[in-house]
Amino acid sequence: MAGKVAERRAALRENLVLIAERTIADHGLTALRARDLASEAGCAVGAIYNVFGDLTDLVLTVNARTFHRLGVDVTEALADAPQDPVEQLVVMAQAYHRFAAENHQSWRALFDVERAPGEAAPDWYLEEMGRLFTYISAPLAVIFPDRDSQEHALLTRALFSSVHGIVLLGLDEASAGVPSDDIDRMIALVLRQLAVSQE
């Protein structure tokens, strides 16, 4: 019976990730508790720590999956987008918005994990981020053929951050409910403004 242990370990790991994913999606990051997790998974609390270093590790694993789903959604939106580069940006940004709205708690968890100070961002984060940046960069190069790549990089980051900010504050309850359509409108306002000068 070789690998029986590793098998169970893997099964437990998978199970914990799924339960954590559902808990976060349904009730938010703060609803994730070691004891509840163990009881739902049918294991002891200690078992969690045989598979993950701590709960943050588990959350980071869930976040990697969330971030990946986000990437897939944006990619799919881009595939259906028109040729016009500005509209491609708008479509991607609105896909980002839609993902955040439809997966609000999971999306928030992406940013609410407390990273240990001085801790580098995990690889999957940088990779997935790089992928998104590539998608943004391509239409920008078409819109601004005269600018150099350093400026493209800066503008890429700036646009991503802008859209992120609009979605973040738009979905925040403290702002007391910005309608979803208004968020899309704000995204379009900022992004289309880019194009005006190039017409």
Next chain:
Amino acid sequence: MAGKVAERRAALRENLVLIAERTIADHGLTALRARDLASEAGCAVGAIYNVFGDLTDLVLTVNARTFHRLGVDVTEALADAPQDPVEQLVVMAQAYHRFAAENHQSWRALFDVERAPGEAAPDWYLEEMGRLFTYISAPLAVIFPDRDSQEHALLTRALFSSVHGIVLLGLDEASAGVPSDDIDRMIALVLRQLAVSQE
């Protein structure tokens, strides 16, 4: 000796706010602990709860002060700004950036307090926010004289959110160090882009 009690209460309140303010500024929101606070203030833990409903109340009080300082900084920057409306926006945004950078932990605390779900944002938040929005709205009305007020409101919110996003992700360590100058450049890129079409 009438009012002696109220006097001590007020003094304790003031003292707690100052200690909390310094603790948050120096070590972040997570470093704020009831026992440490009491020990620093020379009172019992329970005394804190005679003056504030809970620690979140105290943090909100500190946040109100932080938000007010932010407003003052932006106002002062605006006073020294050139007449050009786009440059006014840039100056305000960069003042926002500088405040966030120089008061990183206090600034983060503004957004990291967990608001009870369904709880409305406090009045001071909405007021101060409204003041910032007014500052942004005025130059916009000059830049876009043809658009209606609803569009101005949307654009105001969009620009604030964009700048906030750029600063937020720029100062975030997970993004692995965006130089301060680059953040200012990104702000200028996005905001100046607005003007190009109006020239």
Next chain:
DNA sequence: CCCTCAGTTGAACGTGGTTCAGTTATAGGA
């Protein structure tokens, strides 16, 4: 001087993450 009661105290409670000594199960060799 005593009584009353608001203010104050800090030990104790509840909740949560994390640990670890004791127990159980596994794998590999005899």
Next chain:
DNA sequence: TCCTATAACTGAACCACGTTCAACTGAGGG
């Protein structure tokens, strides 16, 4: 098949917090 070293698993216990509340203190009025 049985035995043993080793790894995994268990859950009670530990620690760190925010928060509470029964007991204590002292100021002001009678």
